[in-house]
Amino acid sequence: MYLTGAEILVKSLLDEGVDTIFGYPGGAVLNIYDELYKYKDKIRHILMAHEQGAAHAADGYARATGKVGVCLATSGPGATNLVTGIATAYMDSIPMVAITGNVPRNLLGKDSFQEVDITGITMPITKYNYIVKDIKDLQKIIREAFYIAKEGRPGPVLIDIPKDITAEKAEYKPLIPKKVERKVKNLTEKDLEKVAKLINEAKNPFIYAGGGVVASGAYDELIELVNKINSPIATSLMAISAFPQEHPLYTGMIGMHGSKASNILASKCDLLICLGARFNDRVISNQKHIKNAKVVHIDVDPAEINKNIKADAFIIGDLKSVLQRLISLLKEKKDEEWLEKVEELKSLNVIKDTDTGELTxxxxxxxxxxxxxxxxxxxxxxxxxxxxxxxxxxxxxxxxxxxxxxxxxxxxxxxxxxxxxxxxxxxxxxxxxxxxxxxxxxxxxxxxxxxxxxxxxxxxxxxxxxxxxxxxxxxxxxxxxxxxxxxxxxxxxxxxxxxxxxxxxxxxxxxxxxxxxxxxxxxxxxxxxxxxxxxxxxxxxxxxxxxxxxxxxxxxxx
Missing domain, CATH: 3.40.50.970 (Thiamin diphosphate (ThDP)-binding fold, Pyr/PP domains)
Known part of the structure; x- marks a missing residue:
């Protein structure tokens, strides 16, 4: 069937399972909003007070559900108002698709009313971005955008659609969303064995878990790993709710405002096991601060390996899949002296009850x-x-x-x-x-x-x-x-x-x-x-x- 670009966009969003869009209308997206009106029983549109709020809402939707969040804005200031929200999602690896309108193709590059090069602006803060130049590419681009947002290390993708594209017609055929496979194609037995050897030999291991635990859904595997090797574990800010806080080996957040136990243990361990986290400057970004510990790093993004901290062994791949294969190679271990040290340091985390009567x-x-x-x-x-x-x-x-x-x-x-x-x-x-x-x-x-x-x-x-x-x-x-x-x-x-x-x-x-x-x-x-x-x-x-x-x-x- 032949449909307008606006119809193709909305039907493609439905194909991708989208049920909610956060946005703000404007001239360049009027055709899209007219189509959303027809489909309001299938896609809920939340009118925000500001486009930045729309991007943050799409981000919050994605973090709460694990699904791709979607936001929509018009050209010019509408598009630029999304930028902070897109950058926020990019830095925290949140799957999002941001859709913007733009001036018609014949007006692009002419400083037309409410025209900005939003793909140029957002290039450093998106996993990928598109400007649709041919309506025949629109459906394929939408399908690719959702796949890229979810695949590997998640992140935001932007689709910029000139207004005339939303009015033109092209053939549309319903497509099944491209399936996202867990990224483990580079995982080898040699890598697994090298990491397992370091963990098995360590007397004083310490786990530093990050947002990758949440992105991959590796909650059960992380608990199994901790219990098997009896390692204390700290989380980054992004992984705060990813591990049971009542677990006896949980030592709290790590980093600039982390717990005393977590920060001291990171400097006293003989093996630091970094899972789904990047060694950023608010946690650990200097090799000398780890003292004498060896480092194991497991992350889905190869760009993070050896970027700030050199790893003695690493695995590139989806954390849940990697842990499922790694755990079987590990020996059960329990170093009582190390665990006593953990308990001693955890006592430093206890909040002293000094009731002065003030609100705290x-x-x-x-x-x-x-x-x-x-x-x-x-x-x-x-x-x-x-x-x-x-x-x-x-x-x-x-x-x-x-x-x-x-x-x-x-x-x-x-x-x-x-x-x-x-x-x-x-x-x-x-x-x-x-x-x-x-x-x-x-x-x-x-x-x-x-x-x-x-x-x-x-x-x-x-x-x-x-x-x-x-x-x-x-x-x-x-x-x-x-x-x-x-x-x-x-x-x-x-x-x-x-x-x-x-x-x-x-x-x-x-x-x-x-x-x-x-x-x-x-x-x-x-x-x-x-x-x-x-x-x-x-x-x-x-x-x-x-x-x-x-x-x-x-x-x-x-």
Whole structure:
């Protein structure tokens, strides 16, 4: 059958199993939106307040489900407003397809109204991108884009479609989506045996697990590996919910704001086993900081092998598939002396109960946890509150922690919360925010209210850009240059102005009642949680310092 480009696009999206699009209409995508109107019973379109919110929502949808998130924007400023969200997804390896409109082909390259070279702009922050020059290629491009977004190391793909392409006609035939095979074609027995030999010989192994565990769904295999070799395990920020936190060998997050146990063990182990993670500068990126440990690195992306840390042995391939084959080659082991050291260091992670009567991050997450039966999904903005959530909350299920890691995008959390809540209607999504981050994209409250999404936003209100202020306090002799906000914004009234509910918490004794009311509410809620602006995230490793050179609250106070 012969269909317009807009019809081919929508039918191809249905072929790929797309049920939700996050977007914002405009002139260059009018034909596409006209077609979406006809198919509104099959594809739900969520009208966002801003295109950046659409990209973050598609990202949150993908992180919550493992499926490809889809966002749609018009040409020019609509397309460029997606860029931060696309970069966020790229840095964290999130499968997304971003669709943009553009001016007709005869106007390309002429500085036409609302024309930008969005494929040129996004080339460094996409796995691949396309500008459709021939309608005959449109269906094939859409099919390829979804395959590329999911295959290997996931990531965002952009499709730019000139407006005249959406009006032209071409033949369309329904196509089955191209099947994504787990990437193990380069996996050899020799590689497996080399890695297995190093693990079997190690007395003091330590596992550093990253976002690849989530992307590959290697949760059961990771637990089996830990139990078989009795290795302590730490996770990166991107893998916070990928391993049971109550497991006796779990030592917490690793890195700049990681736990003392994780950071010290990484420097004392004789074998560091890196699984689905990259050695970035917020964790370990300097070979000398690993001391005398050998390194095993397993990752699906060959570009990450030996990029920052030289590996003594490595395997390139899908983590779940690799672990399934590797575990059978490993001997069961248990070094009591090493495990005693692990327990000794884990005692350093215990949160001291110093009740001064003030509202604290620890208190908030302790109370929130009392309401969680495993149903909560926690999204975050970026800053101190993000680290507090990662450190203090007890995550019970995979994909229950959604946060911007590699790019550190302030303003990310609310859009991501909308995407996650739309995707998983039976879960309860709670966005942890700082007053600085929340101010960036609080306009998306209008989207949550319009769609009656029961998202709870908890704002750590410390009247400052808390993480930047912390750096100024520690490294800039307390010169607080433009990090004190002093804004007159009333977050309770703001929530009500958008049509939601708002609460303010000043006292500990009020929190339980406020959380109870918020969770009973069927629509969006904002909770203004007032904390002291001098409260810091500890422990901390200074930029460029060795991972075991830990700054603690005791160091500062003494």
């Amino acid at each position: 991050p620890e208190f908030l997450f302790k109370k929130l946890d009392e309401f969680d039966d495993g149903n909560f999904i926690i999204t975050t903005e970026v800053g101190q509150h993000q680290m507090w959530a990662a450190k203090y909350y007890k995550f019970r299920k995979p994909r229950s922690f959604i946060s911007s890691g590699g790019l550190g995008t302030m303003g990310y959390g609310l859009g991501a919360a909308i995407g996650a809540q739309v995707a998983l209607k039976d879960r309860r999504v709670i966005n942890i925010a700082g007053d600085g981050s929340f101010g960036m994209n609080c306009n998306e409250l209008v989207t949550a209210v319009k769609n009656n999404l029961p998202i709870i936003v908890i704002i750590f209100n410390n009247n400052s850009l808390g993480m930047v202020r912390q750096w100024q306090s520690l490294f800039y002799e307390e010169r607080y240059s433009y990090t004190t906000l002093n804004r007159a914004t009333d977050f309770v009234k703001l929530a009500e102005a958008f049509g939601g509910r708002g609460y303010r918490v000043f006292r500990k004794e009020d929190l339980k009642d406020v959380l109870t009311q918020a969770l009973e509410n069927k629509g969006p809620v904002v909770i203004d949680y007032v904390v002291d602006n001098d409260r810091k995230v500890f422990p901390m490793v200074a930029p460029g310092a060795a991972i075991d050179e830990i700054i603690s609250e005791e160091n500062i106070n003494n």
